[in-house]
Amino acid sequence: MPFPMIPEALLRALTERGYTEPTAVQAAVLEPETRGRDLLVSAQTGSGKTVAFGLAIAPELVGDAERLPQAGAPLALVVAPTRELALQVKAELSWLYAQIGGRVVSCVGGMDPLAERRALGGGAHIVVGTPGRLRDHLERGNLRPEALRAVVLDEADEMLDLGFREELEAILGAAPEDRRTLLFSATVPREIERLARSFQTDALRIEAKGEGGQHGDIEHRAVVVAPQGIERAVVNLLRASDSPRAIVFCSTRAAVARLHGNLTERGFSAVAISGELTQSERSRALQALRDGRAQVCVATDVAARGIDLPDLGLVIHAELPKEPEVMLHRSGRTGRAGRKGVSVLVVPMNRRRMAERLLMGARVQAEWGVPPTADAIRARDAERLAAQARALLEEDPEAEDRAVARILAASHGAEDLAAVLVKVLRAPLPAPEDLAPVEAAPPRRPTYERASGEGEGVWFRINVGRDGRADPRWILPLLCRRGQVRRDEIGRIRILGRETQFEVAPGAASRFAVAARRPDADDPNIRVEPVTGGGRSGPPPGARPRREAPRQRMA
Known part of the structure; x- marks a missing residue:
């Protein structure tokens, strides 16, 4: 049994x-x-x-x-x-x-x-x-x-x-x-x-099998885009997909409203689900998805919990989730009960390291690339429209339709009539977007090491340490983003109780100090300051920093 x-x-x-x-x-x-x-x-x-x-x-x-x-x-x-x-x-x-x-x-x-x-x-x-x-x-x-x-x-x-x-x-x-x-x-x-x-x-x-790891029925992808190209990338991902239903995740209600409005304006049949909607409005949105009147759902994380659409084959993370668990919950809307699905992270160039950290924390292997181009979508459209037209031609037309066709054939060629059919079939499709070219795969650079004869690096500190669950796996990407430096320009990292000290290459220290002082919306509570005395107040020689599992940063 x-x-x-x-x-x-x-x-x-x-x-x-x-x-x-x-x-x-x-x-x-x-x-x-x-x-x-x-x-x-x-x-x-x-x-x-x-x-x-x-x-x-x-x-x-x-x-x-x-x-x-x-x-x-x-x-x-x-x-x-x-x-x-x-x-x-x-x-x-x-x-x-x-x-x-x-x-x-x-x-x-x-x-x-x-x-x-x-x-x-x-x-x-x-x-x-x-x-x-x-x-x-x-x-x-x-x-x-x-x-x-x-x-x-x-x-x-x-x-x-x-x-x-x-x-x-x-x-x-x-x-x-x-x-x-x-x-x-x-x-x-x-x-x-x-x-x-x-x-x-x-x-x-x-x-259960596969806990915390990669879901075998979900194909994970990460596409790199220019910071201002997120919305256009979402458009092309939706246009390139063959999935009957898709869900696009945003982090805030305002972002859901904005993206939903823009997708609707472009011609997508889309609904929005967020906390600001009443229960009856959410129910109507879900019913529109289930009966086929809508193909795209734009939602916040909390509002989308419990959504189970049997033919939802595509999940798009228009905004990166803050935690690996959130990413797994989002992705889990597809690939359900043995069906296949695709989960795509839209990664702005300046958030590559954050995306890598998310994937690592979720133990997910993603295929890195770029969003579909407008030309690729048009080529795919040609195949789809041709198949759709052939399917229509295989149907037995009504007598009235044949009569109209004979009148048109008498004055127009077969190619013109076929072109009109394709134009009618293409009309409901939203136009694909032209995207700025970006580097497909995130670069990986070695950690900074002083060259022979190079002086001691310049030491800085941030106000989070072991007590705040500091971990080099998220500290290093944060420092590169805040200070606008490369990974190979960051040297030793010392995690203390209430602060973390780190070394910056001499040639990059001035640039780092200027950039790190600017306000940061993503981590407003983390302050970066120079360490007086060259950082020699750090832990005793041979002390090892404590490394714990990555989690949300705390000030």
Whole structure:
């Protein structure tokens, strides 16, 4: 049996949905030793984890019965970080439990709380919601936790990043002590481990295949562009793709609104999803994508969580994410459930090192190159339009159409008629953009070493050290960007407790000092200053700087 230990009705639901074999995470949570135990599961987005925890909690909900009992106080609670993800989870669990009489109710911010209260009052087997709204219903007595047999935290790392620790602790604290607790998370940082120790009992740690590494169904690319050419590169990437659906990520609501407006003006059928939209506006945007009225979604990171479009084959990072985990979450919108996808980082020339650091932190190997050129897109269009025209010619025209064709053929040649057909087919296509030429691959240079007879380098410091998780892997690119110097012009780096000292080649020190004093929007709290005394106040000879995993820089 490909899906062991689950009721026959759930097997039928899986078969009707086209499931023949479990994914890695689904197989892992259905192993015999997981039955009845708390689980701490790490798995990539798009790995089928919603169905995984839906199957994992089935023994607690159904037992040996053929159907669920009449809905009353909920038996299971699923907590998700965003409205979109919660509603997506509700939809997945609804079809999974439909054949055994399951009733799934959602409680999410942005929806009518009175309607949710009535739904809870009518009884539910599973409640899915966001942390703030669930806590509110708990405190008002609308959500009764006494019958809960299982609690699932989906994307627990994201909920902690969004500041929901207090809400999660309140929800878990209200649930019965003998319930099962399942934590699903893309990554398992210390915060998640502490949460697990506090609210789980002898949890079984499960790492699905490929955790934290490259997703086998996603092809990662990085394209280098001029700093002012990001938007034009996005246009050409969309035009060159054969994917029916694409999502473009921006970092802020303002950037989403600007790019969405520009893409729409260029002729793309695009929708926007960001935190400033109401839930009904987001739902309409997603429906437009699902029914084909829109092909492109421009979104912020948080707003896009939970979006699951079966034919979304392209993810574009129009703005670089700040953390490797964010990049993996973005990329995970494609390549889902065994389907192939492409994830493209748009990398301004002055952000190459940042992009390299992101890829390294995510353990992703990307193919570096440049965006498609306008000429390449026009050549590709010629092939597509020819194929489209041939497909039309193979159809049997109506008699009225043939009559018009005979009139036109009498006065125009076949080539002219074919040219008009191609022109009509080409008309809806947005025009490709001309891009400034750039170097395709990021240069790699050796670390600075003093030449024979060259004097001691000039020492500087920045106000972040071991206490701020300083790491040479992100410090070196930062120094090159702030000081407008090359890697081979940076020498020794000494990481101390509250500061980091570094050496700059004598010939580049003056240029570095002038450039590094300028305000920096990306790292406004990091200050660069010269070290008095030539930097000899650093660590004792032979001391090694502590190197830790890269993370967000802290002042």
